[in-house]
Amino acid sequence: MELAINCQGLIKRFGSYTAVEGVTFQLPAGSIMGFVGPNGAGKTTTIRMLCGVLMPTEGQATVLGYDVRTHPEEIKQRIGYMSQKFSLYDDLTVQENIDFYAGVYNLRGAEAAERKRSVVERIGLEGRLPQLVHSLSGGWKQRVALACALLHAPRLIVLDEPTAGVDPVSRRVFWQIIRQLRAEGMTILVSTHYMDEADTCDFLGFVFYGRLIAFGTPAEMKARENKASLDDLFIYFVEREAADDPRNAGIKGGRR
Numbered sequence: 001m002e003l004a005i006n007c008q009g010l011i012k013r014f015g016s017y018t019a020v021e022g023v024t025f026q027l028p029a030g031s032i033m034g035f036v037g038p039n040g041a042g043k044t045t046t047i048r049m050l051c052g053v054l055m056p057t058e059g060q061a062t063v064l065g066y067d068v069r070t071h072p073e074e075i076k077q078r079i080g081y082m083s084q085k086f087s088l089y090d091d092l093t094v095q096e097n098i099d100f101y102a103g104v105y106n107l108r109g110a111e112a113a114e115r116k117r118s119v120v121e122r123i124g125l126e127g128r129l130p131q132l133v134h135s136l137s138g139g140w141k142q143r144v145a146l147a148c149a150l151l152h153a154p155r156l157i158v159l160d161e162p163t164a165g166v167d168p169v170s171r172r173v174f175w176q177i178i179r180q181l182r183a184e185g186m187t188i189l190v191s192t193h194y195m196d197e198a199d200t201c202d203f204l205g206f207v208f209y210g211r212l213i214a215f216g217t218p219a220e221m222k223a224r225e226n227k228a229s230l231d232d233l234f235i236y237f238v239e240r241e242a243a244d245d246p247r248n249a250g251i252k253g254g255r256r
């Protein structure tokens, strides 16, 4: 089985603070993995290490077969990354943003024209190209950002809370595009706070206080803890982990 991501004991410390503490998982190529956990749990820090932009303090990870420590540039060239803030230029049009990112990815001439045409059609941006980005709704901005992340035909895309604050119809369209990309063989790592989105992923990782406390398919995870829904599972994990946190010592309802 080809692995898109293989990480073992990934640790990131900022000074004396440990943001990510020994994250280990294997993600098969061509699957969607949801990354779930409370604010500040360490999802973005883990994602940034896997994208080759942040050096791990300890541990190993290969992404698309490249080591994050020794070959971060190879990883950056082969993945698409959509950060929480979307990184679009508000005062440029959709077309100008796409042109700009094609340049960032060193696409030139006929190849650039073909890649732009392909992503514009795939994401359905034909009617929006002359529009200034600041005049777009959140849902359309998100689709433009995804288009930019796909320009260089990456084999893995990493999406950090892509649907935060986006309306339900736009969320649904976005996920239809994500599943279509997966059907074409792409691997997708996506962090989300929406449990309905998490439930449709092939694999899920639950992150709490920097640790990956559970990894598996949504069905396996629910069955393991005997929970009917991911909402129930998430609340169960939050309560259990909070009871384990020494800062909450003395609060009633310790770990069972």
Ligand SMILES: Nc1ncnc2c1ncn2[C@@H]1O[C@H](COP(=O)(O)OP(=O)(O)OP(=O)(O)O)[C@@H](O)[C@H]1O
Binding pocket: 014, 017, 019, 037, 038, 039, 040, 041, 042, 043, 044, 045, 046
């Ligand atoms: N460069 C940094 N220096 C110091 N601390 C940092 C740095 N980056 C992140 N942290 C801390 O690491 C912890 C994990 O942050 P991270 O952004 O990875 O969490 P997250 O799970 O992505 O949260 P959210 O859902 O809010 O995006 C937080 O306490 C954060 O303040």
